[in-house]
Amino acid sequence: MGNSMANETERMTITRVFDAPRELVWKAWTDPKYVVQWWGPKGFTTTACKIDFRVGGKALFCTKSPEGQEFWNGIEYLEIVPYEKIVSLMYFADVDGNKIDPAQLGIEHEAIEGAYDMTLFEDLGDGTTKLTFIGNEPMKDAAESGQLEGWMETLDKLADVVAELV
Template sequence: MVDNYATNNELVITRVFNAPRELVFKAWTEPERLQQWWGPKGFTLEVYKLDLRPGGIFLGSQRSPEGHVMWGKFVYKEIVAPEKLVFINSFSDEEGNTIRAPFSATWPLEIINHLTLTENDGKTTLTFRGGPINATEEELKTFEGMRPMVQQGFGGTFDQLDEFLAKSQQ
């Protein structure tokens, strides 16, 4: 199958969760669940909009422990419940307009993410693939240079998802 949203600078993370696929998918697609685990450790997420359909958007803000607020959005490209989400992730302003990342003037404006979920014996394998699209050479170099930090960040975010899923099944 040809993937219309492929990128050459992909970051790939695979993680197994002790939870059924339906629950993992809901954790990604229902605002009241997503805001309990998404983002860096110690940050809080407020979901302002989540329109789960191709062309729909998620818009939310993250607040650091020190009170710094960052806005971000997902633009959904493909949704196959409960097995696949494809979305473009960007930093944004409060209205959802794409803006530069607050930490780098050369961070790519758009990151395409592919989330696939497979279930086996009540456990779900999440494969998360993402990378810059429509990026300049300088933006691609910035992404590559920050790859270890991005991997570490997603590791922490997925740890929070793991904790959320464990509590959700009790």
């Protein structure tokens, strides 16, 4: 890719195995009816969730922290391979979905130049599915900023939603 540093930097990567078929995990990850139930770390609630799930489409979420602060996230879908892979770009947004600098929200986010988020869905063949989320920031920074922990908690919530779908 364009940036050599991205090769040397270990990107934030989280894997989780779900006791559910791949189609169900995919559905929970992409259908707003379910996303609204798991999006965001522990203690956060999602108050708005619009998803235009197609290449070139966008999603917009609003999450509320336990203290009542609202955060908006936008996602742009760059590549979708049904039941296998989603390549997207996630960013902090205003209520209209326009990209904003995370520093405006007091958030440190060290994105790797030109790196995208990637979500992979792997059918393990025994009714279980391995989901791999690769973020667009270095693992070290993600761990220090709390991003990593936030994503782990988010996937815990996703696991609860998936369990109810099985």
